[in-house]
Amino acid sequence: MTLYREDAVVLRSYKLGEADRIIVLYTRTRGKTRAVAKGIRRTKSKFGARLEPSTVVHAQLYEGRNLDIVTQVETRQVHASFRRDLMRYGRAAILLEAVDLASEEAEPSPALFKLLTGALRELDRAGNPLIVPAFVAKLLKLEGVQPMLEACVECSRSDGLVSLDLSRGGVLCDRCRSGGFMSAGARVAMQHVFEGHVRHVLDTTENSVAEELQSLSSIMLDQHFERRLRSSRVAYEHLS
Numbered sequence: 410m411t412l413y414r415e416d417a418v419v420l421r422s423y424k425l426g427e428a429d430r431i432i433v434l435y436t437r438t439r440g441k442t443r444a445v446a447k448g449i450r451r452t453k454s455k456f457g458a459r460l461e462p463s464t465v466v467h468a469q470l471y472e473g474r475n476l477d478i479v480t481q482v483e484t485r486q487v488h489a490s491f492r493r494d495l496m497r498y499g500r501a502a503i504l505l506e507a508v509d510l511a512s513e514e515a516e517p518s519p520a521l522f523k524l525l526t527g528a529l530r531e532l533d534r535a536g537n538p539l540i541v542p543a544f545v546a547k548l549l550k551l552e553g554v555q556p557m558l559e560a561c562v563e564c565s566r567s568d569g570l571v572s573l574d575l576s577r578g579g580v581l582c583d584r585c586r587s588g589g590f591m592s593a594g595a596r597v598a599m600q601h602v603f604e605g606h607v608r609h610v611l612d613t614t615e616n617s618v619a620e621e622l623q624s625l626s627s628i629m630l631d632q633h634f635e636r637r638l639r640s641s642r643v644a645y646e647h648l649s
Protein backbone atom coordinates (compact mmCIF):
# COMPACT_ATOMS: atom_id res chain seq x y z
CA MET A 410 0.00 0.00 0.00
CA THR A 411 1.28 3.42 -0.95
CA LEU A 412 1.10 6.19 1.64
CA TYR A 413 1.35 9.84 0.69
CA ARG A 414 1.02 13.25 2.33
CA GLU A 415 -0.60 16.27 0.75
CA ASP A 416 -1.66 19.80 1.57
CA ALA A 417 -5.29 20.06 0.50
CA VAL A 418 -8.43 22.18 0.62
CA VAL A 419 -11.68 20.40 1.46
CA LEU A 420 -14.06 21.28 -1.41
CA ARG A 421 -17.09 19.28 -0.27
CA SER A 422 -18.07 15.89 1.09
CA TYR A 423 -20.91 13.44 0.87
CA LYS A 424 -22.18 10.48 2.86
CA LEU A 425 -21.02 6.95 2.22
CA GLY A 426 -22.65 3.99 3.95
CA GLU A 427 -23.47 4.22 7.68
CA ALA A 428 -20.57 6.14 9.17
CA ASP A 429 -18.22 7.29 6.41
CA ARG A 430 -17.98 10.25 4.09
CA ILE A 431 -16.28 10.78 0.76
CA ILE A 432 -14.20 13.94 0.98
CA VAL A 433 -13.47 15.85 -2.22
CA LEU A 434 -10.07 17.47 -1.77
CA TYR A 435 -8.12 19.88 -3.92
CA THR A 436 -4.51 18.90 -3.29
CA ARG A 437 -1.38 20.90 -3.97
CA THR A 438 0.37 18.41 -6.23
CA ARG A 439 -2.24 15.81 -7.26
CA GLY A 440 -5.14 18.11 -8.14
CA LYS A 441 -8.67 17.02 -7.25
CA THR A 442 -8.82 13.79 -5.26
CA ARG A 443 -11.73 11.91 -3.72
CA ALA A 444 -10.96 9.98 -0.56
CA VAL A 445 -12.90 8.10 2.10
CA ALA A 446 -12.84 9.30 5.72
CA LYS A 447 -13.84 6.19 7.63
CA GLY A 448 -15.99 6.60 10.73
CA ILE A 449 -16.15 10.39 10.36
CA ARG A 450 -19.89 10.47 11.14
CA ARG A 451 -19.43 8.76 14.49
CA THR A 452 -19.40 11.12 17.49
CA LYS A 453 -15.93 10.08 18.60
CA SER A 454 -14.35 10.24 15.15
CA LYS A 455 -10.63 11.04 15.16
CA PHE A 456 -11.26 13.56 12.37
CA GLY A 457 -13.60 15.79 14.42
CA ALA A 458 -14.54 18.86 12.37
CA ARG A 459 -11.22 18.98 10.52
CA LEU A 460 -12.69 17.93 7.18
CA GLU A 461 -15.34 20.66 6.88
CA PRO A 462 -15.49 22.44 3.47
CA SER A 463 -12.98 25.32 3.04
CA THR A 464 -10.57 23.96 5.69
CA VAL A 465 -6.96 23.65 4.55
CA VAL A 466 -5.39 20.47 5.88
CA HIS A 467 -2.21 18.47 5.73
CA ALA A 468 -3.48 14.96 5.21
CA GLN A 469 -1.98 11.50 5.08
CA LEU A 470 -3.71 9.15 2.68
CA TYR A 471 -3.13 5.79 1.19
CA GLU A 472 -3.94 4.78 -2.31
CA GLY A 473 -6.89 2.43 -2.46
CA ARG A 474 -7.92 0.36 -5.45
CA ASN A 475 -10.84 2.68 -6.27
CA LEU A 476 -10.77 5.49 -3.74
CA ASP A 477 -7.93 6.71 -1.54
CA ILE A 478 -8.37 6.53 2.24
CA VAL A 479 -7.70 9.44 4.63
CA THR A 480 -5.70 8.17 7.60
CA GLN A 481 -4.52 11.34 9.38
CA VAL A 482 -5.44 15.03 9.20
CA GLU A 483 -3.75 18.10 10.62
CA THR A 484 -5.45 21.47 10.27
CA ARG A 485 -3.51 24.21 8.49
CA GLN A 486 -6.16 26.96 8.10
CA VAL A 487 -9.64 26.96 9.60
CA HIS A 488 -11.19 30.26 8.30
CA ALA A 489 -13.22 30.80 11.47
CA SER A 490 -15.00 33.88 10.12
CA PHE A 491 -16.93 31.81 7.56
CA ARG A 492 -18.89 30.16 10.38
CA ARG A 493 -19.86 33.53 11.92
CA ASP A 494 -20.53 35.51 8.76
CA LEU A 495 -23.05 34.15 6.24
CA MET A 496 -21.89 36.58 3.55
CA ARG A 497 -18.32 35.29 3.72
CA TYR A 498 -19.58 31.73 3.91
CA GLY A 499 -21.51 32.31 0.67
CA ARG A 500 -18.47 33.82 -1.04
CA ALA A 501 -16.28 30.92 0.09
CA ALA A 502 -18.87 28.50 -1.32
CA ILE A 503 -18.58 30.20 -4.75
CA LEU A 504 -14.78 29.73 -4.73
CA LEU A 505 -14.98 26.07 -3.70
CA GLU A 506 -17.65 25.22 -6.26
CA ALA A 507 -15.73 27.01 -9.03
CA VAL A 508 -12.56 25.00 -8.31
CA ASP A 509 -14.60 21.81 -8.16
CA LEU A 510 -16.13 22.57 -11.59
CA ALA A 511 -12.84 23.76 -13.09
CA SER A 512 -10.85 20.68 -12.12
CA GLU A 513 -10.71 17.04 -13.11
CA GLU A 514 -9.31 14.30 -10.91
CA ALA A 515 -5.61 13.54 -11.36
CA GLU A 516 -5.00 16.78 -13.25
CA PRO A 517 -2.75 18.73 -10.90
CA SER A 518 -2.52 22.51 -10.98
CA PRO A 519 -0.37 23.97 -8.21
CA ALA A 520 -1.35 27.41 -9.55
CA LEU A 521 -5.04 26.70 -8.92
CA PHE A 522 -4.23 25.39 -5.42
CA LYS A 523 -2.32 28.59 -4.67
CA LEU A 524 -5.11 30.76 -6.09
CA LEU A 525 -7.76 29.03 -3.98
CA THR A 526 -5.85 29.00 -0.69
CA GLY A 527 -4.82 32.63 -1.16
CA ALA A 528 -8.39 33.76 -1.89
CA LEU A 529 -9.79 31.83 1.10
CA ARG A 530 -7.17 33.33 3.42
CA GLU A 531 -7.90 36.85 2.16
CA LEU A 532 -11.65 36.32 2.43
CA ASP A 533 -11.24 35.13 6.03
CA ARG A 534 -9.01 38.08 6.87
CA ALA A 535 -10.77 40.93 5.08
CA GLY A 536 -13.99 39.70 3.54
CA ASN A 537 -13.99 42.45 0.90
CA PRO A 538 -16.46 42.14 -2.00
CA LEU A 539 -13.76 42.14 -4.70
CA ILE A 540 -12.24 38.83 -3.64
CA VAL A 541 -14.71 36.85 -5.75
CA PRO A 542 -14.27 39.00 -8.91
CA ALA A 543 -10.46 38.94 -8.54
CA PHE A 544 -10.54 35.17 -8.05
CA VAL A 545 -12.81 34.68 -11.09
CA ALA A 546 -10.54 36.81 -13.28
CA LYS A 547 -7.50 34.69 -12.33
CA LEU A 548 -9.38 31.40 -12.61
CA LEU A 549 -10.61 32.28 -16.11
CA LYS A 550 -7.07 33.24 -17.06
CA LEU A 551 -5.85 29.80 -15.89
CA GLU A 552 -8.63 28.32 -18.05
CA GLY A 553 -7.35 30.31 -21.02
CA VAL A 554 -10.34 32.66 -21.12
CA GLN A 555 -9.81 36.40 -21.59
CA PRO A 556 -13.14 38.20 -22.04
CA MET A 557 -13.32 41.23 -24.33
CA LEU A 558 -14.33 44.15 -22.09
CA GLU A 559 -13.28 47.16 -24.22
CA ALA A 560 -15.65 46.86 -27.19
CA CYS A 561 -18.72 44.98 -28.38
CA VAL A 562 -17.73 41.40 -29.31
CA GLU A 563 -20.18 41.45 -32.26
CA CYS A 564 -19.75 44.85 -33.91
CA SER A 565 -16.63 46.32 -32.22
CA ARG A 566 -18.48 49.49 -31.08
CA SER A 567 -16.83 50.92 -27.98
CA ASP A 568 -19.80 53.06 -26.85
CA GLY A 569 -23.23 52.04 -25.62
CA LEU A 570 -21.88 48.86 -23.99
CA VAL A 571 -24.64 47.48 -21.77
CA SER A 572 -24.29 43.75 -21.21
CA LEU A 573 -21.89 40.91 -20.56
CA ASP A 574 -22.18 37.48 -22.14
CA LEU A 575 -19.17 35.24 -21.70
CA SER A 576 -20.68 32.62 -24.00
CA ARG A 577 -20.19 35.22 -26.76
CA GLY A 578 -16.78 36.27 -25.45
CA GLY A 579 -17.39 39.49 -23.52
CA VAL A 580 -19.37 42.73 -23.53
CA LEU A 581 -22.09 43.75 -25.97
CA CYS A 582 -23.58 47.05 -27.09
CA ASP A 583 -27.26 48.04 -26.87
CA ARG A 584 -27.87 46.83 -30.44
CA CYS A 585 -26.28 43.37 -30.01
CA ARG A 586 -27.02 42.83 -26.32
CA SER A 587 -27.47 39.46 -24.63
CA GLY A 588 -26.58 38.01 -21.23
CA GLY A 589 -26.67 40.09 -18.04
CA PHE A 590 -26.85 43.89 -17.72
CA MET A 591 -23.55 45.59 -16.88
CA SER A 592 -23.27 49.24 -15.82
CA ALA A 593 -20.55 51.47 -17.30
CA GLY A 594 -18.89 51.75 -13.86
CA ALA A 595 -18.84 48.00 -13.41
CA ARG A 596 -17.37 47.45 -16.88
CA VAL A 597 -14.44 49.81 -16.23
CA ALA A 598 -13.88 48.29 -12.77
CA MET A 599 -13.98 44.77 -14.26
CA GLN A 600 -11.31 45.80 -16.80
CA HIS A 601 -9.07 46.88 -13.91
CA VAL A 602 -9.72 43.63 -12.06
CA PHE A 603 -8.79 41.58 -15.15
CA GLU A 604 -5.61 43.66 -15.48
CA GLY A 605 -4.77 42.73 -11.88
CA HIS A 606 -5.34 46.21 -10.37
CA VAL A 607 -7.63 45.00 -7.59
CA ARG A 608 -6.23 47.34 -4.95
CA HIS A 609 -6.94 50.35 -7.16
CA VAL A 610 -10.52 49.19 -7.73
CA LEU A 611 -10.98 48.60 -4.01
CA ASP A 612 -9.85 52.15 -3.23
CA THR A 613 -11.88 53.88 -5.94
CA THR A 614 -15.06 51.86 -6.39
CA GLU A 615 -18.40 52.51 -4.73
CA ASN A 616 -19.99 49.69 -2.77
CA SER A 617 -22.85 49.31 -5.22
CA VAL A 618 -20.41 48.76 -8.11
CA ALA A 619 -18.41 46.28 -6.01
CA GLU A 620 -21.61 44.33 -5.34
CA GLU A 621 -22.47 44.42 -9.04
CA LEU A 622 -18.97 43.14 -9.89
CA GLN A 623 -19.43 40.29 -7.49
CA SER A 624 -22.73 39.15 -8.99
CA LEU A 625 -21.39 39.63 -12.53
CA SER A 626 -18.37 37.47 -11.75
CA SER A 627 -20.68 34.74 -10.45
CA ILE A 628 -22.66 34.97 -13.71
CA MET A 629 -19.39 34.76 -15.67
CA LEU A 630 -18.55 31.51 -13.90
CA ASP A 631 -21.97 30.07 -14.76
CA GLN A 632 -21.67 31.16 -18.39
CA HIS A 633 -18.14 29.76 -18.63
CA PHE A 634 -18.94 26.35 -17.12
CA GLU A 635 -22.21 26.03 -19.07
CA ARG A 636 -20.35 26.62 -22.29
CA ARG A 637 -17.63 24.15 -21.32
CA LEU A 638 -20.23 21.58 -20.40
CA ARG A 639 -22.02 22.12 -23.72
CA SER A 640 -18.80 21.81 -25.73
CA SER A 641 -17.81 18.59 -23.94
CA ARG A 642 -21.32 17.22 -24.61
CA VAL A 643 -20.96 18.09 -28.29
CA ALA A 644 -17.56 16.38 -28.37
CA TYR A 645 -19.11 13.33 -26.72
CA GLU A 646 -21.97 13.21 -29.25
CA HIS A 647 -19.43 13.32 -32.06
CA LEU A 648 -17.63 10.35 -30.56
CA SER A 649 -20.66 8.18 -29.98
Ligand SMILES: [Zn+2]
Nearest residue numbers: 561564582585
Ligand atom coordinates in the same frame (compact mmCIF):
# COMPACT_ATOMS: atom_id res chain seq x y z
ZN1 LIG B 1 -22.59 45.60 -30.97
